[in-house]
Amino acid sequence: MNSLLGFAAASVWRRRSRSIALGVGLALTVTLVAAVLFLTEALRAEAERAQVALPDVVVQRLVAGRPTAVRMEDAKALQDIDSVKSVRPRAWGYVFVPALQGNVTIVGVKDLSSLDGTNALDKGRDLALGKHEMLAGAPLAKSLGLVIGDSFGLPSPKPSPPLKLVGTFGSAVDLYAADVILCDEEDARAVLGLDPDQATDLAIDVKNPEEARVVAGTVLDRLPGTRVVEKRTLERVYTLAYGRRAGLLFAACIPALIALVVLALDRASGLSPDEKREIAIMKAVGFSIRDVLATKMLESLLVACLAAAVGLLLAYAWVFWLNAPGLRGALVGWSVLYPQTKLTPMVDFAQLLGIGAATVGPFVGLSVVPAWRAAILEPMDAMRG
DSSP states (O other): OHHHHHHHHHHHHHTHHHHHHHHHHHHHHHHHHHHHHHHHHHHHHHHHHHGGGSOSEEEEEEETTEEEOEETHHHHTTTTSTTEEEEEEEOEEEEEETTTTEEEEEEEESSGGGSOTTEEEEEEOOOOTTSOEEEEEHHHHHHHTOOTTOEEOOOOSSOOOOEEEEEEEEESSHHHHTTEEEEEHHHHHHHHTOOTTEESEEEEEESSGGGHHHHHHHHHHHSTTEEEEEHHHHHHHHHHHHHHHHHHHHHHTHHHHHHHHHHHHHHHSOOOHHHHHHHHHHHHTTOOHHHHHHHHHHHHHHHHHHHHHHHHHHHHIIIIISOOTTTHHHHHOOSSOOOOSOOOOOOOHHHHHHHHHHHHHHHHHTTHHHHHHHHTSOHHHHHHO
């Protein structure tokens, strides 16, 4: 086997121009397909980490099928439900900022203990409630050109003073922090146009997450006309959303896959006269048909494995080193501020094996047929053409 492998490697080197052309086409195809798969899995993992900050159940009030403000008194009607740990009225929403030509997320803070552990102060200090101050996500502050000490006025339906930037925060979850502004709840209400007896929604924390569905059913009974969203429902939504977007990108990869099929058909269409002559000489010096087929398969396997390895490395570098430029925006679906922190690699052996089997397998398998046709001929007939 070692001698056959050495002979196959020498054959690949003798026909290196053709081998490089085939290898480059296969490597680019593997790069595109693997990059979409790597990015999809990494974003799914980011979404799962972002769900740590989500409440178990969210209650929204609907008017004409659209979310509207809930009443603060609705929270009192839910406090005595079994398994409910707490009901928190939340003041948050989206504000269009002309300087960005996009929305930012305003989150009202009632007390500093309500901040979850996903945020980490990057620069500056914490909020002083009641002082018209704000904390901004580091990407947002950079996009707006704000530094600590600057004041920033947000468009609002009610008169509200400018908010002073006292600090920026990063997050273990870049999807959570990219476009967020934290401020005092009263400031958030003024910016969002909420009355003192209104809230954006109700966040319910459940003692036993397994009972979230039962709690959701009880909420619907007590508050008709509301929409109840469970954390597990959001998990399925994220999975379906990224899966659908990944499917669209895979559909865009169809031309590359067609090119791969053309390359494979080129291998199956026949051997060149030089290759046929080489096989005839191999048989004349004592190679069996099995040896000839093994040698040709090893040649294709060397080219395909090297091309697939290069393609996987390029895809890994594109996604996890360069942050998937040109590809990430299509999957993230962000409005203006794309999170730019490094993605965490989520690559397992099964994914690599699947990509290899889907690309290397057909390429190697189709090389057997023309080699077998040439190997069954008598050496003298093959050399005469």
